[in-house]
Amino acid sequence: MRSNVEIKEGIHWVGAVDWSVRDFHGYSTMKGTTYNAYLVMDEKVTLFDTVKHSFKNDLLHCIYKVIEPSKIDYLVVNHVEPDHSGSVAEMMEIIKPEKLICSARGKKALLDHYHREDWPYEVVSTGQEISLGKRTVQFIETRMLHWPDSMFSYLKEDAVLISSDAFGHHWATSERFNDQVNSSELMDHCKKYFANILLPYSSLIQKLIADVGKLGLKLDVIAPDHGVIWRENPMQIVAAYDQWSKQIPKRKALVIYDTMWNSTEKMAKAVADGLVEGGISTQLLDLRANHRSDVITELLEAKAVVLGSSTLNNGILPKMADMICYMKGLRPANKIGAAFGSFGWSGEAVRLLNTALEEMKVNVVHPGVSLQFVPKHEGLHQCVNMGRELAKIIKEKV
Numbered sequence: 139m140r141s142n143v144e145i146k147e148g149i150h151w152v153g154a155v156d157w158s159v160r161d162f163h164g165y166s167t168m169k170g171t172t173y174n175a176y177l178v179m180d181e182k183v184t185l186f187d188t189v190k191h192s193f194k195n196d197l198l199h200c201i202y203k204v205i206e207p208s209k210i211d212y213l214v215v216n217h218v219e220p221d222h223s224g225s226v227a228e229m230m231e232i233i234k235p236e237k238l239i240c241s242a243r244g245k246k247a248l249l250d251h252y253h254r255e256d257w258p259y260e261v262v263s264t265g266q267e268i269s270l271g272k273r274t275v276q277f278i279e280t281r282m283l284h285w286p287d288s289m290f291s292y293l294k295e296d297a298v299l300i301s302s303d304a305f306g307h308h309w310a311t312s313e314r315f316n317d318q319v320n321s322s323e324l325m326d327h328c329k330k331y332f333a334n335i336l337l338p339y340s341s342l343i344q345k346l347i348a349d350v351g352k353l354g355l356k357l358d359v360i361a362p363d364h365g366v367i368w369r370e371n372p373m374q375i376v377a378a379y380d381q382w383s384k385q386i387p388k389r390k391a392l393v394i395y396d397t398m399w400n401s402t403e404k405m406a407k408a409v410a411d412g413l414v415e416g417g418i419s420t421q422l423l424d425l426r427a428n429h430r431s432d433v434i435t436e437l438l439e440a441k442a443v444v445l446g447s448s449t450l451n452n453g454i455l456p457k458m459a460d461m462i463c464y465m466k467g468l469r470p471a472n473k474i475g476a477a478f479g480s481f482g483w484s485g486e487a488v489r490l491l492n493t494a495l496e497e498m499k500v501n502v503v504h505p506g507v508s509l510q511f512v513p514k515h516e517g518l519h520q521c522v523n524m525g526r527e528l529a530k531i532i533k534e535k536v
């Protein structure tokens with residue numbers, strides 16, 4: 139997709155649409171993504187961010203529709219992760235800008251990635267402003283949202299916030315604005331993006347929303363580096379981030395499992411039966427059928443996380459190990475948990491799952507159920523009872 143779009147007079151989307159990417163270091167992007175870059179025409183022509191290296195020609199093509207790239211005066215790098223800075227080296231050669239504007243940590247990250255001491259770095263910090271002519275850009279550092287170098291650029295006169303990764307989503311579309319796409323699907327993509335990328339930084343997001351509120355920025359448009367641009371009620375995505383980052387759970391439980399010969403699956407269904415009987419909305423998530431990043435999206439608003447795995451070679455099944463590794467890094471808060479699993483002769487899985495839950499600071503509220511080989515009715519009854527007990531605890535807490 140190589141059609142640049144004017145967001146406001148003189149402010150152009152010049153990014154790239156990646157229809158084919160399906161894996162973003164572990165996050166499933168089943169509908170692709172976009173790498174957004176923005177070109178501002180003023181006395182100082184300024185390019186905000188670039189695109190993933192393999193899309194540099196798309197970026198150039200879009201810029202050429204507006205201006206000869208060599209006429210760009212400033213390049214702003216809001217974030218150095220290669221999906222946005224991957225074309226910086228080529229663009230620096232073509233543009234030869236007067237200034238390469240970034241945060242102090244952005245400069246360090248650019249040096250660490252591209253090893254170019256000779257670029258014309260101009261380091262900016264929160265509150266600092268640069269005039270482009272008719273327009274003023276104000277910079278707001280957003281450290282660890284989600285890299286140390288991350289930064290927002292705010293075009294004051296136009297009330298346009300170029301928000302880097304924040305408020306984005308992975309969704310390849312021919313449309314560029316939020317009012318042109320299905321709003322329910324849009325929010326689903328945003329929720330998945332939040333859960334899989336920003337969840338560990340929830341407390342920083344709460345602080346950022348408060349700080350931006352104190353700055354009293356008028357926001358007509360929020361232009362993230364992924365997905366569609368928020369021009370209709372842009373504050374809806376800020377409100378959603380406020381809600382998600384509070385991590386207030388609902389009366390919802392996830393029973394996440396992998397199974398060897400279906401015994402652990404029988405147990406999973408029995409645990410889910412107990413939860414449903416107890417009045418809790420429950421999702422049964424077989425890890426062979428559900429991608430880790432979709433599980434995390436469901437986890438965002440769940441109160442209980444119940445893990446099930448058969449014992450394999452004194453450990454747990456590999457898909458569950460993968461799930462735990464991924465979940466641990468995302469640091470979900472305010473959860474209760476429990477574990478279950480079938481075993482043949484040694485039976486370590488439940489103990490290992492409980493330990494993993496504790497390491498994730500999930501409150502383990504039940505010792506778990508471990509059954510040998512194929513469960514009998516009495517064994518499954520223990521699982522149903524565990525589900526019932528968890529349901530009772532969820533209702534006490536939510």
Ligand code: FEO
Binds near residue numbers: 217219364
């Ligand atoms: Fe879209 Fe952190 O890069």
